[in-house]
Amino acid sequence: MTNSLLRGPSGSLASSASSPSTSGRYPAVITRARATPRGLGVSGPAALLACNVACSGRPAARRVASVVTRSIADGHDAERLKDCDVLQLETFLQAIRERNQGPSQAPGEVFLVGTGPGDPGLLTLRAAQLMATADVVLYDRLVSDEILQLVGPSARMVYVGKTAGYHTRRQEEIHELLLAFAEAGALVVRLKGGDPYVFGRGGEEVGYLAAHGIRVHCVPGITAAAGICAELGIPLTHRGVATSARFLTGHSREGGEEALDEAVALAADPHTTLIVYMGLSNLAKLASQLVGAGLDPATPAVAVERGTTPGRRVVYGSVAELHELAGRAGLRTPTLIMIGEVVALSHGWQGWAAAGRPLEWNEASSYPALKLSLQLDMGAVGGKVGAAGVEGEGKKRARRGAGSRSGEEQAGLVGAA
Known part of the structure; x- marks a missing residue:
């Protein structure tokens, strides 16, 4: 001290x-x-x-x-x-x-x-x-x-x-x-x-x-959601795949837990892209609720720590396994979580899958130097x-x-x- x-x-x-x-x-x-x-x-x-x-x-x-x-x-x-x-x-x-x-x-x-x-x-x-x-x-x-x-x-x-x-x-x-x-x-x-x-x-x-x-x-x-999805090549909406996007907070104010649980249940839509802010600590519960509400456990998902910065770390996986993978990788806040079929449309997901699904895969867009x-x-x-x-x-x-x-x-x- x-x-x-x-x-x-x-x-x-x-x-x-x-x-x-x-x-x-x-x-x-x-x-x-x-x-x-x-x-x-x-x-x-x-x-x-x-x-x-x-x-x-x-x-x-x-x-x-x-x-x-x-x-x-x-x-x-x-x-x-x-x-x-x-x-x-x-x-x-x-x-x-x-x-x-x-x-x-x-x-x-x-x-x-x-x-x-x-x-x-x-x-x-x-x-x-x-x-x-x-x-x-x-x-x-x-x-x-x-x-x-x-x-x-x-x-x-x-x-x-x-x-x-x-x-x-x-x-x-x-x-x-x-x-x-x-x-x-x-x-x-x-x-x-x-x-x-x-x-x-x-x-x-x-x-x-x-x-x-x-x-x-x-x-x-x-x-x-917009900045990190753009960096990773994940479209928030895509014709025939996702007709809507939903932003959700991963934690609630004191006394608001029931309302948050209801919002999570409503988000279990295969045609919706779900973006979760501040949800890393509650990721296991969130995934369980989504699967319990009918979302396919194999739905593509990604957790991104410090997106758009040099300290970016990216972990891909299914919604059912993302919590365990993020824990093994030691991701910390701020981490954004994206869940939906559109995740699999990105070059990052495809490269990660082709490379044998390593724990981390940080490939993303590289912008020219800002001068x-x-x-x-x-x-x-x-x-x-x-x-x-x-x-x-x-x-x-x-x-x-x-x-x-x-x-x-x-x-x-x-x-x-």
Whole structure:
């Protein structure tokens, strides 16, 4: 165990103890506040950070050197590798409030931004623009390090990731953080893996903020089902084979088990492609329910860990045997499961079968290296495209009362897949 101290303006201490996480990307961090938020001399989002997980997402000290080059783009401050501490956050919020003071002072706006399944080449242009111009970025565990490189160097980053059995912050606390940042006048970007409205709890965050008078915009992302199926060559629908596709969560909220069981039973349709998110831990039960509801045990299936990323791992098999195969391979979350006859149409399945059905078969589409720099002025929606810097909602708002940011912060998309 490693211990770190977070000192508030009053000299009070909040102690955090961290240990390696067995299921997340970063060490789990549990903070024990030795004083109340008032005792720490902070309030609002800073108090939430102090009393919950002030440094969550920050790798252990011995790992920092190896992570910085992959996680931080040129110009970023390595000290804010994954999160800002309480003092940095309070100073930042005060600067935002002062920047926005004036007769026309208004609350900031929040953008829920989907980052897709992991490959930075699958980001939307609007997502890249907002990441480059944000004041503060709250991001999930499923947002890859390569994508985080596109966050502007001046942005403050707050990790709010969740994994099974461990949440750095409860959903209610995330709501309060978003609201506090927006009320200070910041341009807030909430990064989510995949699409915010596909098992991303985006609707809950929109509802909470809208009820408090905050404007919220959603930027869609390529959901994991679409991105990973495309990578593996699996059509979600195919004439004569699959007439529909169904997205299903593999776990339910407390008290919702019966409704989930009913949904699984309805999904046992040989003409439907079933895509299961967050279902690895319940795969044995899921397969048993599907077969019990009439699905052929030999139905082709595949489990894909970290699809569209360099860490992709793929396990093919029948629906009846997939749980045992995935266990032998040691697959971990995030893993997407696809079940249906369309799986057998892919080159991956066919290559796997021809090779004697090995435990893992990671053959997939290989995209050309991403070398792209864009500076487009799209104007208003439906406007003409011109040759100018990218400047949209986020850029214009960030300039209010503070002048333009430096040219290096212009929103562009530059990266390598």
